[in-house]
Amino acid sequence: xxxxININGTSHSVDVDGDTSLLWVLRDVLGMTxxxxxxxxxxxxxxxxxxxGAATRSCITSVDSLDKSMVTTIEAIGASPAGAKIxxxxxxxxxxxxxxxxxxxxxxxxxxLASNPRPTDADIDDAMSGNICxxxxxxxxxxxxxxxxxxxxxG
Numbered sequence: 842x843x844x845x846i847n848i849n850g851t852s853h854s855v856d857v858d859g860d861t862s863l864l865w866v867l868r869d870v871l872g873m874t875x876x877x878x879x880x881x882x883x884x885x886x887x888x889x890x891x892x893x894g895a896a897t898r899s900c901i902t903s904v905d906s907l908d909k910s911m912v913t914t915i916e917a918i919g920a921s922p923a924g925a926k927i928x929x930x931x932x933x934x935x936x937x938x939x940x941x942x943x944x945x946x947x948x949x950x951x952x953x954l955a956s957n958p959r960p961t962d963a964d965i966d967d968a969m970s971g972n973i974c975x976x977x978x979x980x981x982x983x984x985x986x987x988x989x990x991x992x993x994x995x996g
Contacts, residue, residue, distance in 0.1 A: 859905030
């Protein structure tokens with residue numbers, strides 16, 4: 842079945858079954874490999890994208906559920922103010938170790954900052970709780986989010 846989905850501001854027509862996950866449409870059909878497969882059950886956060894601005898696990902989101910929603914992936918998150926601040930803070934704090942989970946981490950963090958420019962530690966914990974980092978860079982992730990929030994206050 843043909844679906845038209847809006848990804849990063851561009852309409853894409855895809856011919857897939859309606860229950861195909863957004864993750865596989867992004868990776869296998871459209872060749873956008875920044876969004877990662879982790880667990881396939883929405884438990885690790887590696888596949889996080891934004892759907893209408895909300896951090897969403899693409900591995901359990903079917904294409905037929907998107908309707909006219911706007912999907913943003915890691916490939917375009919730097920174009921948003923919150924995404925640009927998060928990416929800069931990630932670099933400044935050298936968050937990345939192996940890097941596999943980082944696209945999902947950045948997507949969750951930028952959704953948090955877009956909706957809450959001054960998050961508390963509890964807000965950060967809540968927003969990031971579904972993202973697993975096997976390398977254990979959680980301290981650097983938290984500090985990067987705080988740095989990005991600080992730059993939001995200043996600018």
